[in-house]
Amino acid sequence: GAGVSQSPSNKVTEKGKDVELRCDPISGHTALYWYRQSLGQGLEFLIYFQGNSAPDKSGLPSDRFSAERTGGSVSTLTIQRTQQEDSAVYLCASSPGQPETQYFGPGTRLLVL
Amino acid sequence: GQSLEQPSEVTAVEGAIVQINCTYQTSGFYGLSWYQQHDGGAPTFLSYNGLDGLEETGRFSSFLSRSDSYGYLLLQELQMKDSASYFCAVGNTGGFKTIFGAGTRLFVKA
Numbered sequence: 001g002a003g004v005s006q007s008p009s010n011k012v013t014e015k016g017k018d019v020e021l022r023c024d025p026i027s028g029h030t031a032l033y034w035y036r037q038s039l040g041q042g043l044e045f046l047i048y049f050q051g052n053s054a055p056d057k058s059g060l061p062s063d064r065f066s067a068e069r070t071g072g073s074v075s076t077l078t079i080q081r082t083q084q085e086d087s088a089v090y091l092c093a094s095s096p097g098q099p100e101t102q103y104f105g106p107g108t109r110l111l112v113l
Numbered sequence: 114g115q116s117l118e119q120p121s122e123v124t125a126v127e128g129a130i131v132q133i134n135c136t137y138q139t140s141g142f143y144g145l146s147w148y149q150q151h152d153g154g155a156p157t158f159l160s161y162n163g164l165d166g167l168e169e170t171g172r173f174s175s176f177l178s179r180s181d182s183y184g185y186l187l188l189q190e191l192q193m194k195d196s197a198s199y200f201c202a203v204g205n206t207g208g209f210k211t212i213f214g215a216g217t218r219l220f221v222k223a
């Protein structure tokens with residue numbers, strides 16, 4: 001079946017602009033996660049959604065970052081007033097319920113000029 | 114809080130065995146997972162340990178000791194294609210939040 005998909009694959013924006021990143025999880029997966037990865041670094045947890053529970057937003061670095069998940073499926077990560085330090089690869093993952101096995105999308109490479 | 118430590122780089126020769134260690138500090142430990150990531154690619158799941166002991170999946174094995182807050186990934190019969198970054202990750206019983214280590218870059222030489 002189809003894996004996790006993300007769009008756009010690449011995004012170049014100017015400092016101060018807002019961006020929206022999209023994630024389509026694997027069908028039937030109840031949990032969805034967002035991570036950020038800077039070049040050569042590990043994965044930084046941002047947020048996760050699990051079923052109808054309130055999302056865990058504890059990893060969002062500032063109030064410029066927000067995310068929503070509509071209908072328990074597609075998720076959008078929004079970064080407002082982008083800064084150069086926001087430049088990174090944003091990875092989305094989903095899991096069928098257990099967090100220990102996550103399936104990752106190809107990521108969105110964001111460059112803020 | 115939660116933190117993980119793993120070596121930044123490991124080099125080994127083709128056909129050899131290599132062990133990548135991971136020590137962790139976390140509250141409400143749930144389990145230890147391992148992921149592989151090739152340059153420019155997405156992380157892919159390799160192995161998971163929820164209980165102490167060894168889990169074997171083909172050439173890859175993973176070990177966990179909860180009392181020592183320690184685990185490792187063992188790669189046997191190394192191949193050039195195993196050159197990649199390897200991440201350990203821990204979850205906790207409080208929810209689905211997953212913390213990843215900084216990654217170990219494995220270089221396999223001919």
